[in-house]
Amino acid sequence: MAEVRLENVTKKYGRKTAVREVSFECKEEEFFSIIGPAGAGKTTILKILAGIEKVTSGTIYFNDRPVNELPPHERDVAMAFESYNLYPHFSVYDNIAFPLRAPKRTESLSPQDERQRVEEIAEFLGITSLLDRRPVQLSGGEKQRVSLARAMVRKPQVYLLDEPIAHLDARLKFSTQTALKKLSRQLGTTIIYVTHDYREALGLSDRVAVLRKGVIEQIGTPEEVYHTPSTDFVARFIGDPPVNLTDGQIVTKDNKTFLVAGDDFTIQLEKGLAESAKGRAWQEGDKRVVRCGIRSSHITVSRDKISDNSFQLPVYAIARSPQGPLCTFELNDSFLQANIDQGIYYDMSEKVWLDLDQDHLLFFEKTMDISKK
Amino acid sequence: MSKVTIDRVSKTYEGNVEAVREVSFSCEDGQFLAILGPSGSGKSSMLRMIAGLEEITGGEILFDGKVVNRLTPSQRNIALAFESYALYPLMTIYENIAFPLRARGLKRSEVEEKVAFIAEELDLVDILKKKPSSLSGGHQQRVSLARALVREPNVTLLDEPISHMDQRVRAEMRARIRRLHDGLHLTTIYVTHDQAEAVSLCDRLAVLNFGELQQIGTVHEIWNQPANRFVATFVGEPQMNFLDGKIESPREVSMAAGERKIVLPYAGSVDRKYVGSEITIGLRPQQIILSMKKENEGAIASTVELIEFQGENAILTVKLSHIESIEVKVVIPGEKVGQIGESVWLKFSPDIIHLFDKQSSILHPET
Numbered sequence: 001m002a003e004v005r006l007e008n009v010t011k012k013y014g015r016k017t018a019v020r021e022v023s024f025e026c027k028e029e030e031f032f033s034i035i036g037p038a039g040a041g042k043t044t045i046l047k048i049l050a051g052i053e054k055v056t057s058g059t060i061y062f063n064d065r066p067v068n069e070l071p072p073h074e075r076d077v078a079m080a081f082e083s084y085n086l087y088p089h090f091s092v093y094d095n096i097a098f099p100l101r102a103p104k105r106t107e108s109l110s111p112q113d114e115r116q117r118v119e120e121i122a123e124f125l126g127i128t129s130l131l132d133r134r135p136v137q138l139s140g141g142e143k144q145r146v147s148l149a150r151a152m153v154r155k156p157q158v159y160l161l162d163e164p165i166a167h168l169d170a171r172l173k174f175s176t177q178t179a180l181k182k183l184s185r186q187l188g189t190t191i192i193y194v195t196h197d198y199r200e201a202l203g204l205s206d207r208v209a210v211l212r213k214g215v216i217e218q219i220g221t222p223e224e225v226y227h228t229p230s231t232d233f234v235a236r237f238i239g240d241p242p243v244n245l246t247d248g249q250i251v252t253k254d255n256k257t258f259l260v261a262g263d264d265f266t267i268q269l270e271k272g273l274a275e276s277a278k279g280r281a282w283q284e285g286d287k288r289v290v291r292c293g294i295r296s297s298h299i300t301v302s303r304d305k306i307s308d309n310s311f312q313l314p315v316y317a318i319a320r321s322p323q324g325p326l327c328t329f330e331l332n333d334s335f336l337q338a339n340i341d342q343g344i345y346y347d348m349s350e351k352v353w354l355d356l357d358q359d360h361l362l363f364f365e366k367t368m369d370i371s372k373k
Numbered sequence: 374m375s376k377v378t379i380d381r382v383s384k385t386y387e388g389n390v391e392a393v394r395e396v397s398f399s400c401e402d403g404q405f406l407a408i409l410g411p412s413g414s415g416k417s418s419m420l421r422m423i424a425g426l427e428e429i430t431g432g433e434i435l436f437d438g439k440v441v442n443r444l445t446p447s448q449r450n451i452a453l454a455f456e457s458y459a460l461y462p463l464m465t466i467y468e469n470i471a472f473p474l475r476a477r478g479l480k481r482s483e484v485e486e487k488v489a490f491i492a493e494e495l496d497l498v499d500i501l502k503k504k505p506s507s508l509s510g511g512h513q514q515r516v517s518l519a520r521a522l523v524r525e526p527n528v529t530l531l532d533e534p535i536s537h538m539d540q541r542v543r544a545e546m547r548a549r550i551r552r553l554h555d556g557l558h559l560t561t562i563y564v565t566h567d568q569a570e571a572v573s574l575c576d577r578l579a580v581l582n583f584g585e586l587q588q589i590g591t592v593h594e595i596w597n598q599p600a601n602r603f604v605a606t607f608v609g610e611p612q613m614n615f616l617d618g619k620i621e622s623p624r625e626v627s628m629a630a631g632e633r634k635i636v637l638p639y640a641g642s643v644d645r646k647y648v649g650s651e652i653t654i655g656l657r658p659q660q661i662i663l664s665m666k667k668e669n670e671g672a673i674a675s676t677v678e679l680i681e682f683q684g685e686n687a688i689l690t691v692k693l694s695h696i697e698s699i700e701v702k703v704v705i706p707g708e709k710v711g712q713i714g715e716s717v718w719l720k721f722s723p724d725i726i727h728l729f730d731k732q733s734s735i736l737h738p739e740t
Contacts, residue, residue: 037539169411170569174611178690178702181679203681203688222682226707239684242541297685317552320573320592323685328548335545348555372496372545 001028002062002076002157002190004049009058011044011214018044020214021058026192026207031184033193033201036211037237042194043082045211046160049192051075062157075158080151082163084143086135093118093131096149121149124179141168145176152183159191165200177203198238202226210234232291232364241296241321243362244336245370250274250281250288259292262332267309270358280363291364298360299338301327301346306355313354315346329354333371374560375436375527376402377423382432384418384584391584392418395432398579398589400528400562402437405554407563407571410581411607417532419581420564424530425449436527452526454518454534460505466516467492467501473524491519494553511542515549522553529554529561536567547574568608572596580604602653602733611658611688613727614701618654620647626654626728630696635673640723643736652736655727658688658702662720665711672718682710691719 004026011019019041026032034042047053049060051072059066067075078099086095096118100109109117122128125145135143148164165176181204184191195201201208202222209219210233218230229235235243248261257274260266269277281290300306313329313336320326321339327346329336338354346352377400384393393415400406410416421427423434425446433440441449460469467488474484492498495515505513514534522529535546551574554561565571571578578595580587580603588600599605605613621627623643627636637654662669678700679690687710693699694716703719711717728736 170567170610171606171612174688177681178611178679178688181681182690185679199683202683222684223710226682226684236541240540241544295685317548317555319547319551326573328552335548337544337548348552 001188003028003064004032004158004190004192005061005064006045006049007059007061009045009048009060010056011041011048011053012056018214019048022211022214022216023058024209024216024219026190029188029190030207031181031191031193031205033195033205033208034211035195035198035201035208035237037196039213040211041214042196042211043162044214046079046162046192046194049075049158050077050079050160076156077158077160078151078154078156079160080148080162080164082166084135084147086143086146086150088135090134091131092122092127092133092135092138092146095135095146096121096131096153099150099154117153118149121153121183124183125149125176126179141172144168148176148180152187155187155189157190159189159193161191162194163196164193166195166197173200180204198240202238210237229293229362229364231367232293232370233368235293235362235364236368236370239295241326241337243293243295244299244331244334244338245291245293245364246331246334246336247289247291247366247370250277250290259290261292264313265311265331267311267356267358269361273358273361273363277363280365282366289366291366291370293362293364294356294360296321296326296337296339297323298357299336300355300357301338301340302353302355303346305353309358310353310355312351314349314351317348318346327352335372374402374558376400376438377528377560377562378433378435378438379419379423380433380435382419382422382434383430384415384422384427385430393422393581394584396581396584396586397432398586400560400577402560403558405551405559405561405563405574405576407565407575407578408581409565409568409571409578409607411566413583414566414581415584416564416566416581418584420530420532420562423528423562424451424453450524450527452521452524452529454514454521454529454531460513460516460520462505465502465504466497466508469505469516470497470501470519470523473520477524487523491523494556495519495549511538511546514538514546518550518553522557522559525557527560529559531561531563533565533567534563536565536570543570550574569610572608578608580607582607596657599727599735601735602655602729605655605727605729605735609657609659611702611704614656614658614661615729616654616656616699616701618652618728620650620652620728622648626652626726628654628696628699630698633696635693635695637721637726638671638723639726639728641726641728643728647730647736651731653729653731653733655729656701656721656725658704660722660725661701661703662722663689663691663703663705664718664720665715667718669718669720672720675717675719677711677713677715677717680710680713682707691717693719 007023009022100114127145144167208225210217218234246261248259251258251260257269277290281288316328316330318327323339324342325340327338327340379398381395381397385391408416422429429442470488471484535543572592577591579589582603588604618626618628626639627634674694675691678692681688686704686707689703730736
């Protein structure tokens with residue numbers, strides 16, 4: 001079980017920088033996820049850790065020992081990649097057993113122990129019935145689980161898993177995610193896990209690093225990155241329905257601070273929040289502007305005015321979400337979505353009252369375009 | 374806008390491959406209906422037959438009571454938006470959207486008016502002079518949708534129109550599509566394999582599997598009264614818990630391991646002849662009530678085994694203390710996630726229990 005540390009790791013391909021000054025520490029036995037959109041540099045980091053790619057600068061440590069120069073097989077890592085890379089002429093059983101038989105392994109297993117280990121992992125991932133098949137006879141989702149089983153059949157210092165369940169259909173994803181979490185707790189081995197799917201990362205991990213264009217935007221527990229995202233990008237990337245974001249002007253009048261976004265939206269900010277909003281604000285002409293965010297579950301919608309801070313908007317449309325009906329509004333250049341109670345229906349264009357739960361208001365600097373397009 | 378009736382429709386391909394078998398359902402004027410099923414369920418054949426892109430082997434398709442089997446796609450006046458956009462690359466966005474109107478010989482002023490309206494609704498006003506190649510995928514898809522809807526079709530058919538967009542754009546597109554449907558009073562049939570997408574957008578679902586209709590009903594009906602185990606499994610994420618059980622009496626079921634037994638009251642009434650039968654009990658993770666204290670009569674002592682935080686909610690894997698071999702998944706709000714190893718109480722209300730016989734059909738007709 002290794003502790004893995006990256007210090008100022010940069011990777012360039014020609015003039016293009018894939019990973020820029022990335023530092024993080026993954027503790028012993030920790031399940032650590034790296035999430036971000038396509039092209040963020042997630043897989044590059046895994047390849048660097050595996051020893052398949054060399055860093056341009058920076059240092060990687062396994063248990064405080066620099067491993068930059070160590071070839072892949074001396075790092076004792078097990079990998080599963082998004083492309084399955086199964087041996088086509090081997091059965092599923094032999095594919096999974098392969099890492100146990102590799103010549104460089106010092107510990108050699110008896111055939112009984114090998115079978116027990118392979119069957120155990122196959123059972124966990126629900127592929128017991130496939131053990132005698134060849135890879136060509138498998139669906140994409142089945143191949144992916146075989147590939148994952150092969151990676152997890154032995155106990156290395158570190159597991160490196162790259163989108164290992166990305167190709168499973170939604171239902172299988174949920175059950176495999178649960179199986180993987182159970183397995184990881186049983187194994188107690190360090191796991192570094194790459195995904196673009198925030199649900200996998202939140203569900204599985206002890207901590208999550210959010211990567212954007214080769215740079216880490218935030219590292220935190222699943223609860224931290226969800227409830228207190230450090231940037232507008234992190235907020236938007238995590239959660240569905242996506243967090244509502246809008247830019248508002250900060251107006252101070254009679255010792256009170258207001259947030260104004262367009263003609264319809266004016267709310268008075270409580271004192272602590274006003275300070276936090278001002279801290280993130282930027283200058284636009286003679287105005288102070290801040291980006292404000294709130295999740296759909298923290299907005300109350302009603303036909304009646306709720307408080308002095310309520311404001312009115314016409315209903316744009318009503319659809320549903322896993323949390324119940326979801327009401328969409330237009331606010332400035334973006335959409336605003338709020339959960340409403342089951343069984344309540346508003347007409348399109350009906351003007352209703354909205355009220356924000358200020359305890360859950362988030363303020364950000366502006367690092368991305370948020371207009372609907 | 375039309376009412377669409379599918380009357381005992383079948384589709385057999387060369388070599389006797391039956392893609393669709395005697396499927397009947399209807400979509401009322403102004404309704405938003407999903408045809409939902411896994412790959413190979415026949416949903417795409419169904420869509421192509423409604424559109425007129427494929428011949429119907431047996432049965433009839435009717436628009437407002439008139440058989441359309443022999444009508445061409447354009448005679449049926451169908452709007453089709455496919456996942457692949459197929460825009461005309463050499464035309465501007467304006468010309469792309471105006472194309473079906475011009476093809477019909479509409480007056481210039483009418484064309485302009487209609488294009489302006491739909492462009493406004495779909496936020497395309499700023500890009501009307503551009504060519505498709507310069508647009509993002511999301512934009513292209515909206516142009517494709519605008520082109521389909523601009524000629525006020527009898528029926529709008531959408532084939533997985535937003536499944537490959539990222540989640541933020543998807544949430545916005547759902548709102549846009551729903552607004553267009555409601556605002557233009559469209560009759561919309563939406564074909565998808567994604568149950569979450571179907572549930573978010575549509576009023577009614579027609580669930581297909583292996584070419585046969587499994588159930589048609591409102592989202593609420595499909596969720597609460599699934600017709601069989603396939604529907605119960607296919608709709609809802611994470612999926613329904615399935616536990617081995619036995620009928621104790623017409624109003625009671627039990628779960629057992631060795632000497633230990635838990636008896637649950639059941640809201641329906643099972644025929645006496647089934648008493649003693651082995652059955653499968655289905656429980657939706659979203660409907661099980663979890664509490665930290667024993668607040669409910671009949672609550673079952675349990676222990677939290679695993680927590681998967683998902684943001685808005687969390688999926689808990691919970692083991693029953695009395696029968697440790699039984700594990701169920703429970704979905705709870707994301708704010709009050711507890712700890713692994715914590716003692717909790719589970720309540721399986723009589724009205725959330727679904728019973729399936731060994732053939733996977735639902736056991737009771739109604740409560």
